[in-house]
Amino acid sequence: MAKYILKRILYLFLTLFIIATITFFMMKMLPGTPFSNENRMSAEQLKIVKAQYGLDQSVFVQYVRYIGGLLQGNLGTSFQFNNEPVTALIGQRIVPSMQIGAQAMVVGTIGGILLGAIAAIRKNTWVDTLATFISILGLSIPSFVLAVLLQFYLAYKWKIYPVALWDNFQSSVLPTLALSALPLGTVARFMRTEMVDVLSSDYIELAKSKGNSNWKVVTKHALRNSLIPVVTIIGPMAVSVMTGSMVVENIFSIPGIGEQFVKSITTNDYPTIMGLTIFYSFLLIIVYLIVDILYGLIDPRIRLGNGGKE
């Protein structure tokens, strides 16, 4: 296990390095500079500004500097936003993003587990059909469509929640709902399949033949065995929540990282795009790593080795 984790961490750095390199050179390939709009700048001024950002050096030197900076935790400096370092931008904006992301993950996962479990237990009944329908809606309707609909009805028409504001918990409800639909649908579907499988397994029959009530069979045996594989889809879900957050934060005017990312794209703020790309990748790879380790820890077949034999 320790060796495996070490190997994974090594891979993590390798992947990050590759991402940083690709990002850097892609940004260099871009036509135009962020200063192309600023016509009022004289050639002299432009030179000074370029020197200030280190853009007068050769691409290779810039690359080495960039990677060197990354190793020290420096994600570069934004061209816009008062030349703030990207890390500082992230620092200011991480709290709302994390709050909404975490809320959506928790709501989606727990809701999905319950929905999937109920569907599996009541398999082939109207309950199952309804649960399956909800999960299909959740994973089919893009989060930004859902966000706009929620905003229109719950905020604009019925005025239950603020339209676009970020201050208290109340204002995080709609974005959380919009973002949690996809994880909810995904988890519910996955959970249903797993649980149906587990419920038809021999050890569940044995558990029932021991005299366990149906409730106990589910809570003591079926749930745990179905939940273990669900851990593996937390990674992909984090990706989808992150994707969704970019538009959802925009729609609800939430000062988060996703909103920043989209703003940077539309304003050609390359250092910020680069910095946020690497930050996002780092975040996701860490999530994947944690999930993998977690999976190994909770499944005795992997934790104690001799696993895939069955």
Added chain:
Amino acid sequence: MEQIPQIPKDKFKLIHDENNADQEKIGTPSLTYMQDVRRRLFNNKVAVVCLSLLSIIVVVAVLAPVIAPHNPNAQQVTMSNLPPKLGNLNIPGMNGYQNMGGKMVDAYKQAGAPDGTFYILGTDYLGRDLLSRIIYGTRLSLVVAVLATLVDLLIGVPYGIVSGWKGGKTDTFMQRIVEIVSSIPNLIVVILMMIVLKPGLTSIVIALAITGWVTMARLVRAQTFQLKEQEYILAARTLGEPSMKIATKHLIPNLSSTIIIQTMFTIPNAIFFEAFLSFIGIGIPAPNASLGTLLSDGQKAFRFLPYQMWAPAIILSIIMIATNLLGDGLRDAFDPQSSEN
């Protein structure tokens, strides 16, 4: 038991002679695998409904130039933001009336539209016919989906087959590449590609192609790995059939279910990404319509003109739901155990 039933004596003649030929007969006519799949698919009502819906959408999209009532990009500023109206039928919400300052006003009359002019789904802020834009937008989304699927098939499938079939060092090397590509979040790659390339259809497809094939390659590899060890394939190899022939005659047919099912998940994914990119403004450039740009335009005006948002939202959702459900239906049809037990 106690009472022995009275039976006519002639009933006690032995009926079987030596020939027991018909004992080996199987009672029901056997169906081929594909016939069986088709039967199961068409018995699944949900799948049939989804298939029909998608067929209609595809036909409308293909025939867009014939069906669309207006040029999707033709602007007519005087006719801007007209609400939906369907002929002279007075259906509430489809009669051209609009709430203005608490009063229902005939927006068409106000705009000075000639008699008989109507837009079934209304017009947008530049006076373009929304229905036509939606038809063309759907067409564009479907083109993205088809191209993304083709890339999946052309790169992912051969990659998976070669990797799984060759095994050994080739496989290890090819899987390393897959690992690295798949560990980079595909959204990041897509967005980076979109920034570097000029926004447009080609860029979207290229961006999706770079990351999209990985899942397909993985699934096909795993399946090939299993099939390779099957007796009939071993037999074909022993008999010296060339690899190409084994691949086309034995592998591809047996991989088809995996490939078809995965395709049904590639399609909504591609449609989603197009809509997503267009929504944040780096997808299909103006003035062309795609479901994403229509949604984005609609969202800007949705408070006062919600119909501009509703129509593309519904179409996009229907396509997503129908492909997902059809994918489920196909999986159940190919692998009945997945649903029956």
Added chain:
Amino acid sequence: MDKILEVKNLHVDFDTYNGVVHAIRGVDFHLNAGETLAIVGESGSGKSITVRSILQLLAKNGTISQGEVLYHGDDLLQRSDKEMDKLRGNKISMIFQDPMTSLDPTMTIGKQVAEPLLIHNNVSKKDALKRAEEVLRLVGIPNPKARMNDYPHQFSGGQRQRIVIAIAIVNYPEILIADEPTTALDVTVQAQIIDLLKELQQKIGTSIIFITHDLGVVAGIADRVAVMYAGRLVEYGSVNDVFYNPQHPYTWGLLDSMPTLDTSESDRLNSIPGTPPNLLNPPKGDAFAPRNAYAMAIDEEEQPPFFKVSKHHYAATWLLHPDAPKVTPPASILKRYEKFKTLGGNVENV
């Protein structure tokens, strides 16, 4: 002898995609206290479904449409699922076929063995675990104390089946239902498990219903045998009756396909041609008729009743009807009849 369990006219239907499958079509048998009853038949004959009906552990699409399951004279089919829970794993318990899949992979075996104790008795967790350890020792798990906290995947197949048996007997049940407990095991391990069951039966005095498709296993453990085909019993009696004086052509076929010590190199092992009938539309007459070389016209029209062969030996075949022609069973069966005479039986129909 006390009949502790009696199954009467059991009918079980399964609702499937293709229609209703009449899996069990009127089965009667009983179990005496302290004995071992073997139910034999090929796959799909309904053995497992029959015994699962006793504990009402059928799949969701299965229903018991008719019949009674009398446990000490009390019809279990009238009990609710909750009332059945009190019986399951307590008075009546079950051993399953595949030890590789019948243990919960994420629970330590100590907890799994202790579970029925905690469900049915008012004992502390500590006492239950202690008792579980004793039972594990009883079923022959070496060093049980150290292995209580291990997970199923850390045990071999034979050991896992011992654990499954430990779970079944931890409450000293009156009836132990063993559903093909040796099928998934190596031959050497099979014998060990049979010996273990016999030994446990002596120690705790439980009655056993033993299901198998392997006649070789039956001889070693059973007192009485019931032969099942296509959802009905076709013949039942003592082990000697069924093995050495079989009357039903299906039993002949089964025995004829089984090697014995007398089988010489020149002898062929015969198989029964054809496949069992489709129980979506069960045949009107004897279900075995289409595969039966001795079938008569009546077999295709009417189901044969049970004819009495001797005091405890019955067979459902029209061949036992007084009007039926005398047929010559396969050679290997004739050899068995010879042996039956030496055992003091009588070949003549009663």
